[in-house]
Amino acid sequence: MHILIVEDDEVARDSLAKALREAGHSVDVAGNGLDGLQMASAAGVDLAIVDRMLPKLDGLALVQSLRATGRKLPVLILSALGDVDDRITGLRAGGDDYLAKPYHMSELLARIEALARRGDGSTAENNTRLKLSDLELDRMTRRVTRNGKKIELTAREFQLLEFMMRHSGQVVTRTMLLEGVWDYHFDPQTNVIDVHISRLRQAIDKDFDKPLLHTVRGAGYSLREDE
């Protein structure tokens, strides 16, 4: 994936570029908003990571101008500002996701993967049936089966599984789950998400040989077929 980083903090920019290259992406960097807008408008960029406070052109203005030209490129906004409302302003300006500094690289990489997948449309939002290996989920009938056997889930477990299946093969972080499933944007002090995941794991993996729900150390969880 070809990723554009628009960030004026050199240290953060360089480590981000390095980490993205190590993750197998090609990277372009811009140090101010105007250069960033120009480069983002060019073809060939698959995704942009834009800092909110930039010299010459503010990050939000950059995204707004980009959207005004009809460019649909996925954008992740990084912000060193407060929160609560800043997040909403960022998404309203046309950002697809929002991450506050300081962030874990694993969190950022997971979000980029999710954004890229959303962008190429390979997981149709409207798909009513989701399938991974022998695990099937039907959004219409709200029925989940594994290997043809019906699995009973609570409403929340169903939502959690649906979110995981939409992002199957990717790493999903705890904050992504909290945002995507509960619509909460804060870090709980206790390991509430882990307990929910272990419940779900009990339900879908317990009676089967091949586990599908994996813990990714230091990052989050992943629903995938083990090769």
Added chain:
Amino acid sequence: MGPDQRFLGILDTSPFRIAIVYSIVFACGAAALLGAVDFAVSRVVDGSTDNLIEAEVQGLREQMLVLSRSDFIELIEQRSQDQDVRGAVYLMVDPQLRPVAGNVPAWPKEGNEDNWFYFKVSVPYGDETREHEMRARPFHLPGGYRMLVGHDVQERQDVKSLMMRGLIAAVVVTLLMGLGGGFWMGRRILAQAGAISAVATQIMRGDLSQRLPVREADDEINKLAREINTMLDRIEQLTLGMRTVLDSAAHDLRTPLNRLQATAEGAMPGLAPGSAERRVLERVTTEVDHMRSTLDALLRIALAETGTVARETVDLSELVASVVELYAPASEERGIALQSSVAPGATVQGSRQLLAQALANLLDNAIKFTPDGGHIRVLLRGAGKERGGARPEVIVEDDGPGIPADKREIVLGRTVRLDQARKVPGSGLGLSLVAAVTKLHGARLILDDACPGLKVSLKF
């Protein structure tokens, strides 16, 4: 607001009430004035009529002494016919009260006061006749004959009834004008007050850019609105300034933290897992995480306290149920029974995220301090009709150690007590954030003894 309510609303306005009071006072004044005029006029007119009659009686008495009865009768007849003396009435009757002479057809029935007679006589008036009111004085003639001398007082009566009608009309018109004027002014005031309160509601929801509507007029309401607007300008400046300070503080702290995190994480892949250097870097990132969560909490507290958070209608019932549901597995893991009773349909104006975090902090704390196998109760007493329109109340109760009564103030203190907080695991800002969020929503936070344990209630 329906038309009926608006109508009733006008009746409640102060201009309407003032107008009603004034018009009643003016009506009373008009009544008193006309009453006084009437009294004075009657006295003057009555007095002159009475003098006239008394003089006539005196004259006739003298004539009676010198004239024979037949001459006297002739004199009476003459006077009765005399058109120059308009309105004078005479009647002479024999001892059987049969009329002998005069221009009154019959001796009136008793109706005297202080020896005065009041009676009606038909008087020709153009083609028809009219009943005229008479006032007369009776006196005795020799031989059992009696005489009545009086005067037409109908004119006086006409003036009196005209005045009475004028008086009633004046009172009614004064009252109607007062009512109409009051209604008109009340409607104006209501329209202006309605516009002001609509804007005030928006301002309370956090939109500080709104200003009260001001008209050209220089009355006290417009003056007040202008002053409030000036005050709002100042408040907006202050909160914007505060927000800017917060944002730059956040920026100046988050940027170096981010560099630290990025540098540490960037260096880690090159180091063998478990090596001393890697362990140091892992500790660095853990500490960055702590600093980040403390910074987040502090910023949210500051944001909540400056009140610069966007507001929306929050479904409190849904929120409480969902936070309880989020924490249910975690408490079950610890063998803690988490019970909840959530009344449906409770809503508040505010920030869903901040409310969610406040509730999450309360449950975090409850789970943290409740011993394994303990109990936590979450209660939402709904708003609405069944509680007589009471505001919603959220209660979180645990049977942990609780907070001693003398320490409760400290936990809720307006300023964040970092020294106190450091002794408690976690960022320790949990309850401070709850306090700030509660205040932002105009609610009251009450810490109480659950006997044993802590009872926290949020009264909206």
